Amino acid sequence: MGIREVAKRAKVSIATVSRAMNNPATVDPQTMERVRRAVAELNYIPDSHARSLVSGRSRTLGLIVSDITNPFFPELVKGFEDVALRHGYEILIGSTNYESSRMAQCVRRMLERKVEGVAIMTSEMDQHLIDQLIQRNIPSVFLDVGTVKPFISNIQVDYASGIRDAVNHLLELGHRRIGFISGPQDLKSARIRRRAFLKCLEDTGALEEKDLVTESDHTIDGGLEAMTRLIELAEAPTAVLASNDLTAIGAMRAARRRGLKVPEDVSIIGFDDIHFAAFTEPPLTTVALSRWELAENAFRALMKHIEPQDSDSARRGGKYTIKPVLVVRQSTAQPALQRSARRGA
Numbered sequence: 001m002g003i004r005e006v007a008k009r010a011k012v013s014i015a016t017v018s019r020a021m022n023n024p025a026t027v028d029p030q031t032m033e034r035v036r037r038a039v040a041e042l043n044y045i046p047d048s049h050a051r052s053l054v055s056g057r058s059r060t061l062g063l064i065v066s067d068i069t070n071p072f073f074p075e076l077v078k079g080f081e082d083v084a085l086r087h088g089y090e091i092l093i094g095s096t097n098y099e100s101s102r103m104a105q106c107v108r109r110m111l112e113r114k115v116e117g118v119a120i121m122t123s124e125m126d127q128h129l130i131d132q133l134i135q136r137n138i139p140s141v142f143l144d145v146g147t148v149k150p151f152i153s154n155i156q157v158d159y160a161s162g163i164r165d166a167v168n169h170l171l172e173l174g175h176r177r178i179g180f181i182s183g184p185q186d187l188k189s190a191r192i193r194r195r196a197f198l199k200c201l202e203d204t205g206a207l208e209e210k211d212l213v214t215e216s217d218h219t220i221d222g223g224l225e226a227m228t229r230l231i232e233l234a235e236a237p238t239a240v241l242a243s244n245d246l247t248a249i250g251a252m253r254a255a256r257r258r259g260l261k262v263p264e265d266v267s268i269i270g271f272d273d274i275h276f277a278a279f280t281e282p283p284l285t286t287v288a289l290s291r292w293e294l295a296e297n298a299f300r301a302l303m304k305h306i307e308p309q310d311s312d313s314a315r316r317g318g319k320y321t322i323k324p325v326l327v328v329r330q331s332t333a334q335p336a337l338q339r340s341a342r343r344g345a
Contacts, residue, residue: 002044009038022059024088025307060090061302062110062118064103068095070218070246071274072291076121079295087303089116096122098187104129111136117302121294123187139305141298144189148317153301155294155320159189162287162324163196163241166269169285169326170239171204174334175267179212179237181226181247190218193243193271212237216247223250224257231258231266238266238335245270245277245286252280252331263333273327282330289324297322 007014012031020027020035027035038044063080065073077093084091092113094106103122107129110118117139133140134151141153148154170178180197183190194213200206214229216222223242230237231254242248248270252262260266262282270277273288297320304318 005042006035006038006044009042010034022057022088023307024086058114058116059088060092060113060115061299062092062094062106062113062115063298064094064096064106064110064118064120064122066096066098066122067218068093070244071276072244072272072289073121075275076291076294079292080119080298083295083299087299098122098184107132111138116306117141119298119302121298123189139302141301143294143298144192148319150315150317151305153304153318153320155297155301155322157189157289158321158323159192160196160199162271162289162326163193164200165324165326166241166271166285166287167197167200167204167206169328169332170241170267170269171206173239173267173332175239176206177212177235177237177239178206179214179230179240181214181216181223181230181240181242181251183216183218183243183247185215190243197241216243216250218244218247220246220250220253223247224254225250227251227254228258231255231260236266239268239332240266241269241271243271245272245274245284248284248286248331249276249280252284262331265336267332267335269332271324277327278329280331285329285332286327287324288327290322293322 003014003017007017010017012035016027016031017035020032024032061084063077065076067073081091092110092115094109096102096106111132115138118133119141121143123145137151139151141155143155144157167178180194182194185191211233212230214226216226223246226247227240227250230240240251242251248268251268255262255266262268268284270284270286273286277284277286301318301320
């Protein structure tokens with residue numbers, strides 16, 4: 001079954017079928033639907049390799065993430081794939097596991113597959129790899145760590161505003177002894193969140209003690225260990241803000257193991273708002289970082305270069321900003337002493 005039969009069934013020209021396959025955004029929606037229906041009815045499978053040889057384009061985008069086992073990243077992958085497929089692109093996925101050597105392997109594999117653009121949604125960075133992408137004029141978009149230049153765009157997350165909203169929420173509830181579990185300090189995003197937390201304490205006059213800030217590795221087990229350290233302090237915090245949701249889930253487990261109730265004995269806040277966050281017990285208060293918004297911005301940044309409106313915008317990089325939003329659920333409440341005082345009054 002070939003493209004001629006598809007064109008005949010859809011009552012369009014072969015050229016229209018070709019455009020529908022290679023650049024669906026240029027085809028009228030009703031016509032596009034007829035072509036899709038004909039393709040499905042005839043079970044037509046185009047030869048993508050032949051198409052790329054003829055057109056000189058692979059219509060493939062690369063997506064590199066840090067840790068495919070962290071629910072945040074599969075949700076990001078799904079969002080990016082959804083928007084890419086809507087525009088007729090396929091994606092090639094790589095996961096670095098926070099290792100620079102694996103980052104190099106991912107980039108090399110994508111260069112070999114002749115991807116048309118790469119979205120690097122991870123905090124690891126290797127300048128040599130970036131130089132390879134720039135030398136080949138391959139459009140790239142980075143998360144937090146990129147410097148805007150020709151063919152290079154950057155998505156900047158306003159972590160500070162999310163952390164500030166979380167800290168203010170705890171302060172409004174009456175907490176003054178607030179702990180923080182940071183991510184690995186070799187990650188830029190983790191350093192930004194830690195600095196933002198300390199700045200909030202400084203600006204608000206809340207209690208600031210070095211012992212109340214500890215480091216984890218963005219995993220559930222790491223969160224459990226870090227929270228255990230905070231609980232064992234001579235004067236434990238009444239609330240804890242975690243650098244991501246997996247860490248917060250681990251912190252909740254540590255509290256339960258020590259016989260503490262969340263939020264009655266200790267309030268806990270996460271960061272990211274992964275799907276599981278709404279189904280913990282109690283449901284986790286967290287700072288939501290939209291994976292769909294990240295995916296849309298990453299794809300839009302690449303398309304600005306790949307399918308430019310004019311020759312100038314084809315080279316010019318861009319900067320995109322995403323602002324997280326606090327989602328209040330049931331893992332935060334007033335400190336126990338404050339609730340007792342209110343009952344006594």
